[in-house]
Amino acid sequence: MTAPDLAHAGWRKSSRSGPNDSNCVEVAELAAAVGVRDSKDPSSPVLVFASYAWSSFVGGLRGDGGKSR
Numbered sequence: 001m002t003a004p005d006l007a008h009a010g011w012r013k014s015s016r017s018g019p020n021d022s023n024c025v026e027v028a029e030l031a032a033a034v035g036v037r038d039s040k041d042p043s044s045p046v047l048v049f050a051s052y053a054w055s056s057f058v059g060g061l062r063g064d065g066g067k068s069r
Helices: 051-062
Strands: 025-029 033-038 047-050
16 A cells, blocks of 8 residues: 555544543545544554555444444
8 A cells, every 4th residue: 555645534523422531533535545643643653554554443343343334
């Protein structure tokens, strides 16, 4: 996978996070990947996952085996 362009990524924090919650990550949906970064330090390194891998991870957390998005 080539490095995605993160310059114009639309980052979002979980709706379950409070405005002053210091233990959060932000995600950005990219063309074929998902970026994940520390919400407290937007200039920190970004972890990039293939879209299918991220969907599977989130689905596992939800208990649906990655079937929903």
